[in-house]
Amino acid sequence: MTADDALIRLDDVTKVYRMGDVDVHALRGVTLRIEQGEIIAIMGSSGSGKSTLMNVIGCLDRPTTGRYLLAGQDISTLHRSELAEIRNRQLGFVFQHFHLLARTSAIENVELPLLYAGVPTRERRRRASEALFRVGLGDRLDHHPNQMSGGQQQRVAIARALVGNPKVILADEPTGALDSRTGVEIMALFQELWRSGITVVLVTHEPDIAAHAARVLVMKDGSVRSDEKQTPRLAEHEPATESTP
């Protein structure tokens, strides 16, 4: 596999924020390739630039200089609306605090990306319920977030990330708001997605979580300090048996 086939390719990417009179160099020349079908953990302490890197990879932010190719497409120059379309069609996001819409059923939360993709109602329903079945919540389609445990809410969020058939799922501290047992279950789910061919990018500061990835990238002061392959620790997989508190 050559470098040019890489799903995610960053060439000397920098990101400079201006805070008052001070320039903050969040990324100082990051060059990175992530191939299709990898599971990678991006680690680092707060202020290391890992969140900024994630935002750039997630097309939420554009690099100040350098080039970012996602599936061969240069996204450094795209407009806000075009970035929204790329996020909609190629990426799926999972956040630490789930970010589900309150007072909205699980299935409607999962349907959200398809709504913006213009998928017709019937197909939207079908695909959303499939995604919920896939994360083990097939019996909770009409539950609202406040009727679900944290683990279940994060599964809904993963279903929402999955529903648009993205190439990459980006997870920002996906287990940060969960207890360790539930966290392992969520990691099992990510490993399952990875095995089905989806590229998974995790941002975490917990080595225990990073241990589940096949590659660990450590950020420090806006640069990549280390980038190593490893054998992922297998998480126990029991998604459908989780009990409701």
Added chain:
Amino acid sequence: MNTLQTLRIATRALMRNKLRSFLTTLGIVIGVSAVIAMVAIGEGAKAQVEASFASMGANLLIVLPGTTTSGGAHGGFGSMPTLTWDDLKAIQSEASGVRYAAAALRATAQVLSDDQNWTTSVTGTIPEYFDIRAWSVAHGALFSVSDVEGGSKVAVLGQTVVDKLYGPSADPVGQSLRIKNVPFQIIGVLAKKGQSPMGQDYDDAVFVPQTTFQAKIQGGLSKFLSGAVFVGATSSSNTARAEKQVIAILRDRHHIMPGIDDDFSVRNLTEMASAQEAGTKTLTTLLAAIAAVSLLVGGIGIMNIMLVSVTERTREIGLRMAVGAKPGNILSQFLIEALTLSVGGGVIGVALGVFAAERLASSFGWPLLVQPNVIFLVVGVSASVGVVFGLYPARKAAQLDPIDALRYE
């Protein structure tokens, strides 16, 4: 993402804060219902004025004889008979803008039925008088030209006189009554006309042929007319021309030099009516303008609450952007929310306004006039209030940075 889906999202968001949405809408509801009610009241008042002028007669000019001045005291119009029968003939034959001209000789007299009496105004005139005033009979008939030529002792009664002498539901046609002790046969009763713009009861009157009046009530023939001349112009646009012609003829016949005041006066009812109408129109505009201010205040209320809503839902906006909402999607979502508030308020306001106008109209005894174009206009205005005041918050939402929005606490 089509408009219908956006509308669904918007209504769901609004239903989440029912009380807040209701209170926000209330500003528009009050503004719209006030505009509808105020315009309806104005239109009702205008119709009332129009109706009362219409009951005076169509395209009407009233020529009154002149004033006397003795020792500096002005006697007022009609205090000296200056109009002659020849003046009337000249107006009838020489003024091209005049269709009819009829003398109305007037006296106050006691009228007697078999067992009741009533003092009322007795008018001696010719059949054309009823055409000029656009009055018609309810029962029986009007007197004819031959009645006037033959000096028949026949009378046409107004409804008030019938009420007083015979009772409200009686039909006295064919019976006789005495005016100044002279027996007359009742041949007709006029349709009810109500009050003049000055509050005079048009139905409290008895009409007899002009010749009979001169012979039996006035007592003797005279060169001068003891009353007024009613002139009907050929059309409403001709009233001003007819007025000028009548003035010119009378000044010429009375040998009035330029610069000297007329010894008669001409009242143009059409002009008076349009002046009155202009007055009510100004009132309507004023009331509607005041009501429109409350509509503006309602719009500011919407903007205020939409700004709060955008701030509250910053994280939601961030998430929607992360999963693929374009700035345009966010803009239309919040714009449609504002529009739903304002148009919803507009529709409720129309219903409330029509109801209020109905109640007010019935308590004033005015006709209810809510015109459909006013309703469309007001709903249109409330919709544009939604767009104008919703645009700023919606733009603010659409321009949020997704990263900041997702992190917003």
